[in-house]
Amino acid sequence: MVVFAVPAEVAVILLDIEGTTTPITYVKDTLFPYIRDNVQEYLRAHWEEEECQQDVSLLRKQAEEDSNLDGVVPIPLETGNGEDEVEQVIQAVVDNVHWQMSLDRKTTALKQLQGHMWRAAYATGHMKGEFFQDVVPAIRKWREAGMKVYIYSSGSVEAQKLLFGYSTEGDILELFDGHFDTKIGHKVESESYRRIASSIGCSTNNVLFLTDVTREANAAEEADMHVAVVVRPGNAGLTDDEKSYYSLITSFNELFLPSST
């Protein structure tokens, strides 16, 4: 087994979700289809609620920022012109969400709506969060060794809490010291990692970030975090240069903590 020796200065392990703790197939075959199939019905059922209107406003603002992108679907303002107009706006939101998802965009607006939609699906037992089998035992071991463990995902903090709160392993939220999403900044920007360390109250070099995406690893490393790239079944392939540059792990069991015997 290949071993990644965690540097002694590391006190915090920061984890990505999709492709790191959780199979990409779970996200692509369970989480995302639920959104595609249910977004229209969800919007019709919740349209009058403040939370839903806030989600729509954020998506509208994002569509304005995206106006130069190919295929973007603008979301018109509702002027109070009756049910037909509401249906047209809902259809625009549905088309915008489908368009963003076809590109696997990680905008805060899309992720916020998705988090709100998954709430009902988890609470009714329709979905349960899934993890690679090494994940939960390893996190328990790290915590016993005194490590703090945080999540940083493009999925909204609410969506993260649902995934870990309603999972095949039960409610395992207690295993995490905190959660970050794109509200702190995008995962491919190094400033986001500086903000995370500052919010935790440590230096960036006290943090080890585990992710499947090399652009994220690169941004974290630029901020002076330690990184290892996680290679899991179903993840995107790495180039030869990436394979030789990054420390790679295929299981959390390959992390060797300084206190391990």
Ligand SMILES: CSCCC(=O)C(=O)COP(=O)(O)O
């Ligand atoms: C609860 S996370 C849902 C998955 C998701 O929406 C996503 O975009 C995953 O991105 P990650 O940053 O975890 O790779």
Ligand SMILES: [Mg+2]
């Ligand atoms: Mg990922």
